[in-house]
Amino acid sequence: MDIANKNIVITGASAGIGAALALELASKVKTLILIARRKELLDKISQKIIAINSSVKVIIFPSDITDEKCQQEIIDRLEEQKITIDILINNAGVGDEKYFHESDLMKLYSIIDLNIKSVVSFTHLVLREMMQSPKGKGIVFMGSGAGIAWMPGSAVYSASKHFITGFTMNLKAELKPYGIDIVLVTPGPVDSEFDKNAGIDGGMKGGPSQNTRISSEECAADIVTQLEKNKSLILPGRKLRRLMNLYINFPWFLREKLLLSDGKKMFNQKNKKS
Template structure:
């Protein structure tokens, strides 16, 4: 039976991955900061799907987190077949007046932890001649995003990094996939202080985490390097930078995302 390790597993897309993979009879290792949420989710999955579930309470903004997680798997003699780097952090507003620590934590979580976890587990997968790595990016990866500058830049990194590893490992039996969701029904917007999708009309445009997960797993099976999930508008938005001058598109986005206080 395969084992999948999921970061940011206590809610949103991470939780959806956990439930979907458990339904497909994957054993799980769930990683998040909130112990109580992880315990509740793990117990629910064990009862419903009869699979093994380990939990690791870890803050991935701590520089040693990925190393600690890898060592925990060695100590427990758990081999990871699928690594899902889902944990992420966003922020909204002027970069010049943003919290310095939050911007640096965003880079640590969205980029450094993802790279380090990939670095820890990829060699084992190559040695076995099989494995999967799913990195959660965003449609924000396809262009700079005013008022979410650091977030979009981190997701651009994730997309580029994943595509490169996809090519490097295409003959090694390891699949690498960047998943680029559009707006999704998670706590991301609340945590990022982005109120755009708080009203009912805008909220109805959000994709479900389960939809994102199922499209991602289908894309993984097909062997592509990246997938834009969700409604057709997401595909269009991700493709616009190929046809418009980058400066023009950036100005359009600045007007679209400008905070009401400016």
């Protein structure tokens, strides 16, 4: 994907991978449009970006991306400034780790709202503009290793990322003939605010081993490197990449066997504590 001198939107840009991506892209792009709820953090990121590259234009939107009115306001304001979106990075997301039957239903709804509904509605808005001149445009979807594998204890989160995987691949088929690049990024464990926001101490217990964990900065640098190499599936981190490339090719019965083994471990750990 050609990112040089482009106008790039990043959702969930105030911290974690989103903020790290903004800083990593600062020296390469024309405009960075950053969306997140916390204005004070967006202001700090903006200052850091300008320190890296004083010529880059930074526009911040302290907005709730799950609010469709806010989404439309963002598009309208960019149109007023005659800024066309070249690349959209759908990064905002949240998780949870708890047995489904013990989970708070409102929290599960919030995962669906942010990880699925907001991605669908905002992508739809942005695409309508992109289709006016599609060639050279691109959309990056932040999926997860949990959207390729399954993760007991994170049923709705994992399912939301499986939605992103399916959504991404179908859009890739639809939009490739128009010249729009579609990329799926599937991180594993990353040091960011994700664990804190999900209420997970020490990272998710299911999924890849914690020895595949990388920093947000490492993750962002690898994503940008792989984008520039025109990769359409990005597995950030060398250890995770080796592991997931093996897993993707496992037969269904073996994947199911590993899943049931993880479920049994969770059950035994839970009952041991109680």
